[in-house]
Amino acid sequence: xxxxxxxxxxxxxxxxxxxAISAVESKGMAFQVSIEDxxxxxxxxxxxxxxxxxxxxxxxxxxxxxxxxxxDISIAYxxxxxxxxxxxxxxxxxxxxxxxxxxxxSAQVITAVEASAEATALVEVALSDAGGTVDVAxxxxxxxxxxTYIDLTEDLFYVEDHGLTTGLKVAATTSDTLPTGxxxxxxxxxxxxxxxxxxxxxxxxxxxxxxxxxxGQGVGNTTLTPAGVTAANTLTLLGSVDGISYYPVYKNxxxxxxxxxxxxxxxxxxxxDEISCNLYKFQTTVATGAIDVSIKYVGLQND
Numbered sequence: 001x002x003x004x005x006x007x008x009x010x011x012x013x014x015x016x017x018x019x020a021i022s023a024v025e026s027k028g029m030a031f032q033v034s035i036e037d038x039x040x041x042x043x044x045x046x047x048x049x050x051x052x053x054x055x056x057x058x059x060x061x062x063x064x065x066x067x068x069x070x071x072d073i074s075i076a077y078x079x080x081x082x083x084x085x086x087x088x089x090x091x092x093x094x095x096x097x098x099x100x101x102x103x104x105x106s107a108q109v110i111t112a113v114e115a116s117a118e119a120t121a122l123v124e125v126a127l128s129d130a131g132g133t134v135d136v137a138x139x140x141x142x143x144x145x146x147x148t149y150i151d152l153t154e155d156l157f158y159v160e161d162h163g164l165t166t167g168l169k170v171a172a173t174t175s176d177t178l179p180t181g182x183x184x185x186x187x188x189x190x191x192x193x194x195x196x197x198x199x200x201x202x203x204x205x206x207x208x209x210x211x212x213x214x215x216g217q218g219v220g221n222t223t224l225t226p227a228g229v230t231a232a233n234t235l236t237l238l239g240s241v242d243g244i245s246y247y248p249v250y251k252n253x254x255x256x257x258x259x260x261x262x263x264x265x266x267x268x269x270x271x272x273d274e275i276s277c278n279l280y281k282f283q284t285t286v287a288t289g290a291i292d293v294s295i296k297y298v299g300l301q302n303d
Contacts, residue, residue, distance in 0.1 A: 032294075033235065033258045033282070039289035040163040042225040043170075047179060047218040048148025053140055058106035060128040063142055064121060066217055070145035073122050077137045086112035088119050095119050099134050106131045148217050150179055155211045156196045157222075166191045167206050169288050170224040172199070180216025187212065187224070199224075229289035234259045236284070239277030246281055258282075 051063040051070030057077070063070025072093045079101045081087050086108055087098040097109055106127060113125045123142070149158040164170075168189040172182055187199040188206035199214075200206035237256040238246035248255040251272065282293065 036292045036294075037229045037289060038292040039226050039228050040168075042223050043157075043159045043162055043164065045149050045157045045159060045222045045224070046146060047150065047174075047177075047220055047222055049144055049146040049219075051142035051145030053142045055128045056140060057109075057134045057137065058127060058129050058132045059109060059125055059134075061123045061125050061142060063145055064123055066145070066148045068145045068147050070142050073142045074139040075123075075142075076139035077134060079136045084108055088112050088116040090116065090118035090122065093122060094139065095122065096139075099136070101136045102133055104134045106134055109134055150214060150217055151196070152214055152217070154192075154196075154198075155214045156192055156198050157224075158196055160195050162191075162195065162197060164189045164191055164197050164226075165290055167203050168290060169203070169227040170199075171227065173223045173225070174218065174220055175223075176220030177218045178222055179214045179218035181212055181214040182218075182222075186227070189224075226290070227288040229291060234284060235282045235293060238281045238283050240279045240281075241277055243279050246279075246283070249277070249280065 048066035050066050051068075051073065053061040053075055056075065061073075061075055063073055074094045076094070076096045078096055078098050081098040081100055081104070083100040083103040083105070086100075086104055089096045089098070095113075097112060099109065110125050110127070113119045113123070150156075151158065166189060169186055170189060171186050172178060172184055174184070178184065182199065187201065188203050190198045190200050190206045190209055190211055192198065198209075198211035200208075200211055205211075235258040237249045239249040240246040249272070250256070256272075284291075284293070
């Protein structure tokens with residue numbers, strides 16, 4: 001009799017084998033082999049945007065860190081200080097700058113903010129025009145901050161349930177600026193888990209987990225588009241006596257194979273006239289894209 005088989009996924013440059021099929025006291029058997037193109041859709045990764053308060057009294061404040069958390073930062077101007085001796089107070093994410101109303105200059109505000117370690121941990125400040133004097137004003141929030149999904153420490157991208165597989169070839173493009181360390185070229189996926197993955201410069205590096213070093217978040221959205229199945233993929237039937245060493249199985253002098261040509265998804269019946277091995281597997285190397293292979297036994301001849 002035969003044991004169960006299953007569906008096996010293969011992806012770019014990955015040499016894989018299906019679950020073993022066992023045969024006992026049989027003259028022959030048949031396999032139904034079906035192949036489907038399972039290349040996933042493109043993945044879009046938000047590089048993140050820092051919140052900002054632009055043109056506020058000749059000044060632009062930008063959150064020190066990317067992400068929506070910067071939208072909680074506020075800037076307020078209060079009276080009571082002498083121009084040139086401004087006082088900066090930070091409470092949580094609220095920054096209050098004590099000035100001399102209508103006399104303190106924007107340049108003096110920059111000096112005061114940059115002298116406060118607590119303030120610079122939250123924001124960067126720069127002139128938004130030629131500069132001028134600053135007036136007392138109620139607190140205003142920074143806006144426009146969006147989350148980032150790139151871990152610079154681990155060189156990993158985050159996309160929930162990404163559906164990618166290690167070795168898959170992808171093309172990197174961007175709506176603005178790619179993350180630092182990457183360029184508009186082809187990469188190969190390394191899968192950390194269902195939600196995280198990295199990029200490698202070659203299929204060998206992807207399989208080894210050697211990732212591209214990402215040192216900056218970039219701007220806008222990064223899109224990784226998988227290359228589809230564009231070349232023939234051949235599945236070869238292998239046999240084994242001991243379950244350790246597998247070799248191609250021949251019929252009428254030729255190795256038994258199934259070939260998936262570009263755009264062709266075969267559903268093919270392979271038959272063995274005689275059982276010469278205890279275990280059988282199918283093996284393939286996929287050129288580009290990803291395929292799902294379903295192998296079922298559909299016929300068996302017993303003594």
